[in-house]
Amino acid sequence: MEKMLEEILSNAKFIYRGAESDLYEINFLGRKAILKWRKPKPYRIEALDRYIRKERTIREVTVMLKLRRYGVNVPRVFHILIENNAFIMEKLSGVIVRDTINLENYKWIAKELGRIVAKMHNLNIVHGDLTTSNVILSPDHKLYLIDFGLSAVTTKIEEMAVDLELLYRVLESTHTRIYNEFFEIFKEIYLNNFSYGCDVLREFERIRRMGRYIPKEERVWR
Amino acid sequence: MNYIMGIESTAHTFAVGIVNENFEILADIRYIYRPRRSMGIEPREAAEHHSKIAAKAVKEALSTAKISLEDISAIAYSYGPGLGPCLRIGATISRFLAAYYDIPLYPVHHGLGHVELACQLLGINDPMVVLVSGGHTAILGFSEGRWRVYGETLDITLGNLLDSFAREAGIPFPGGPKIEEIARKGKRYIEMPYAVKGNNIVYSGLLTYAIDMLRKYPLEDVCYSLQETAFSALVEACERALVQLKKRDIIIAGGVAPNNRLLEMMKKMGEQHMVGVHRLESRYNPDNGIQIAIVGLLYYKSGYPPTEPSKAIIKQRVRIEREEVPWRKC
Numbered sequence: 001m002e003k004m005l006e007e008i009l010s011n012a013k014f015i016y017r018g019a020e021s022d023l024y025e026i027n028f029l030g031r032k033a034i035l036k037w038r039k040p041k042p043y044r045i046e047a048l049d050r051y052i053r054k055e056r057t058i059r060e061v062t063v064m065l066k067l068r069r070y071g072v073n074v075p076r077v078f079h080i081l082i083e084n085n086a087f088i089m090e091k092l093s094g095v096i097v098r099d100t101i102n103l104e105n106y107k108w109i110a111k112e113l114g115r116i117v118a119k120m121h122n123l124n125i126v127h128g129d130l131t132t133s134n135v136i137l138s139p140d141h142k143l144y145l146i147d148f149g150l151s152a153v154t155t156k157i158e159e160m161a162v163d164l165e166l167l168y169r170v171l172e173s174t175h176t177r178i179y180n181e182f183f184e185i186f187k188e189i190y191l192n193n194f195s196y197g198c199d200v201l202r203e204f205e206r207i208r209r210m211g212r213y214i215p216k217e218e219r220v221w222r
Numbered sequence: 223m224n225y226i227m228g229i230e231s232t233a234h235t236f237a238v239g240i241v242n243e244n245f246e247i248l249a250d251i252r253y254i255y256r257p258r259r260s261m262g263i264e265p266r267e268a269a270e271h272h273s274k275i276a277a278k279a280v281k282e283a284l285s286t287a288k289i290s291l292e293d294i295s296a297i298a299y300s301y302g303p304g305l306g307p308c309l310r311i312g313a314t315i316s317r318f319l320a321a322y323y324d325i326p327l328y329p330v331h332h333g334l335g336h337v338e339l340a341c342q343l344l345g346i347n348d349p350m351v352v353l354v355s356g357g358h359t360a361i362l363g364f365s366e367g368r369w370r371v372y373g374e375t376l377d378i379t380l381g382n383l384l385d386s387f388a389r390e391a392g393i394p395f396p397g398g399p400k401i402e403e404i405a406r407k408g409k410r411y412i413e414m415p416y417a418v419k420g421n422n423i424v425y426s427g428l429l430t431y432a433i434d435m436l437r438k439y440p441l442e443d444v445c446y447s448l449q450e451t452a453f454s455a456l457v458e459a460c461e462r463a464l465v466q467l468k469k470r471d472i473i474i475a476g477g478v479a480p481n482n483r484l485l486e487m488m489k490k491m492g493e494q495h496m497v498g499v500h501r502l503e504s505r506y507n508p509d510n511g512i513q514i515a516i517v518g519l520l521y522y523k524s525g526y527p528p529t530e531p532s533k534a535i536i537k538q539r540v541r542i543e544r545e546e547v548p549w550r551k552c
Contacts, residue, residue: 017495019462042494043487044454047411129420133466150420166420173370210376 005084008035020056020149028078028088037086038149053085060148061087063125072119073144092146094138101132101175109135110182112143114189117167120145121160121194126152130163131170157196161203164190168208224295226522227283227319228515231312232304232332233356234263236272238283239511240294241519245342248287250512251279257395262385269307276315283511291323296528298518301329302537303357309536317531326528328518329535331545333358335513337369340475342516344500350469352460352488355476355509356381359456361421361463362542364550369542372463373421380478383425383452390433391441401445402481408446412439416451421463423455449483457487464495472499479507524549 012024012035024035038053040046057080067074076090101109113135120127127134128150136144152159167186171179191197224243230236234257240249255271257263284290299316302309313329320327336358337351351362351369359380361373378386381398388397393404414431417424432448464472472492474485479501492499506512521528526548 017465019458019465041458041491043457043490045411045450047413048416048450048454051413052416129462131420131466150418162419173365173372176366207376 005037005081005086008088018147025091026088031078032091033078033088034075034091035086035088037084054082056149057082057085057087059151059153063148063151063153064089066123066153067120067125067145070119070123072116072123073138073142074148075144075146092136092138092144094136094144096133097135097137097143098132098174100137101178103178106175106178106182107185109137109143110185111189114186115193116143116145117163117186118190118193118197121163121196121200124153124155126154126159126163128152128163130167132167132174133170157199157203158207160196160200161207164200164204165207168204223293224519224522225287225289225293226515226519227280227294227297228330228335228511228513228518229280229297229299229312229316230332230335230509230511230514231272231308232300232302232509233308234268235509236275236279236308236311237509237511238279239513239515240283240287240289241512241515243295243519243523245516245519247512248289249283250510251283251286252508252510253279261395262389263305265305265307268305269311272308272311276311280315280319291319291325294319294323294325296326296328296518296522298328298330298514298521299534300332300335300514301535302332302540304332304536304538306536306538309538313534313536317534320534321531326522327531327534328521328526329529330514330517330521331540331542332509332514333360333542334369334545334547335517336475337362337473337542338520339506339510339513339516340473340500340502343502343506344473346471346473346500348469349471349473349500350460350464350467351473351475352456353476354380354456354474354478354484356385358476358542359423359425360542361460363463363467363469364547367550368545368547371541371543372467373423373459376419376422376424377426378429380425380452380456381476383429383448384478386429387432387448391436391444396477398478398481401449402483404442405445405449405483408440408442408444410439410443410446411450412443412447414447414451416455418455418458418462421459421466423459425452425455428452449481453481453484453487456484457491460488461491461495464491464497470497472497474499474501475507477508480504520549 012026016023021038078088080087134147228239234255237252253275255268299312353360359375362369384398393400415427435444489499
């Protein structure tokens with residue numbers, strides 16, 4: 001098993017270092033593919049590190065397979081190297097939504113993303129890191145979700161609301177001009193497509209006020 | 223020469239600092255309220271302590287700096303966030319001095335003090351700041367006119383976690399340094415709840431769990447596992463924020479910053495992204511008057527309008543994003 005990763009890496013092209021893992025472009029049975037490898041983190045002690053990496057790799061692959069089966073656009077998983085905490089998936093062409101979003105296309109993106117997130121939550125899956133950097137706009141005009149490292153299978157309304165909260169925060173801090181309208185459109189479509197949407201949005205309003213040092217009038221606890 | 227006086231009284235420390243216009247530190251007087259053994263801060267008692275030594279601290283600061291009150295160009299005080307009774311002492315003294323001697327007055331956000339002091343003394347202009355103390359656990363970066371929060375704790379802070387745990391374990395106040403010392407003897411890692419949500423962290427579950435483990439395992443192992451779990455989660459959140467923000471430097475600031483294990487972990491993470499990790503000398507990490515004076519000086523130099531003594535209030539809860547930072551360009 002160890003050998004297999006070494007062999008793959010010898011022909012791989014390093015493309016990106018994320019917070020959690022390194023991405024390499026490789027050739028997998030004649031196709032262009034991506035190897036996502038969760039390297040050991042030197043700052044964590046081994047016992048904790050091994051556990052976290054293994055758990056997240058397995059969960060990520062499981063979630064991606066399930067979403068794919070139910071027709072949510074995510075990259076296809078080709079192969080998993082369980083011993084190495086790595087897996088191989090389809091290489092998507094396209095651009096990251098964070099870099100491509102503009103005043104012309106944001107309404108369409110908001111609608112489409114609302115529909116996708118509603119569908120995902122309907123399947124009891126939360127993304128865990130739902131930012132505009134983790135959404136890809138493909139050349140055939142479809143949105144793909146990527147990076148399910150922090151995802152979870154859950155029926156908890158609170159965790160779904162955390163997805164929306166993170167999305168809202170990212171919009172607020174990086175897409176300052178459009179975030180309000182973007183989120184309004186997103187919310188409407190999300191509500192129409194997810195029967196527990198109302199509950200999630202109520203919870204969203206609650207956790208949005210959970211940070212520290214929120215003034216008395218606005219806070220939810222203490 | 224212009225001199226700025228900073229008065230700090232957000233929690234257990236009453237401190238007076240004086241700096242001159244070249245950012246040179248002339249006086250740094252601190253009096254720290256010590257709770258009874260193994261107890262937390264009692265706000266009213268702390269305030270009483272502050273009110274008794276306040277005048278003495280101001281006099282001492284002036285004599286150390288070898289200046290008189292007439293030489294002071296501006297007074298800055300920490301107006302929040304913090305414990306109400308304690309904040310009130312600092313604010314009252316500052317209002318009195320400002321009104322009686324007709325000196326411009328600046329209310330300063332306490333967290334902003336930690337951040338700007340670190341930037342000034344380390345000479346780093348655009349870092350990602352990890353502010354870890356009893357009041358804050360936040361990952362900050364400057365963008366569009368404000369210090370923005372890119373990740374933070376959703377419940378209790380890292381300082382809170384360590385202090386509360388120490389209290390339950392019977393370790394005397396302040397618990398952080400003692401826990402670090404004990405943890406060095408720990409060998410076995412006990413699995414504990416590890417919660418990272420995006421760039422945010424959650425600590426309260428970990429606290430409950432660690433306290434429970436005290437009954438089953440030796441203290442060394444619990445301290446060791448608690449530190450490893452809490453810091454790993456924080457460093458992971460920082461790593462995520464760093465990849466997003468693309469800053470070249472990380473500064474660890476605040477009361478938990480002197481912890482060497484945290485620095486070591488952060489450095490290992492930084493190395494992988496070719497980012498420098500820095501922190502101040504230990505004595506500037508706990509609450510002090512210099513941090514308030516420095517921000518006062520920055521306001522003063524940028525021509526920011528001072529506050530009327532009658533309008534100089536305190537706020538127990540205020541977020542750092544609300545603070546205007548007129549001396550920084552976006």
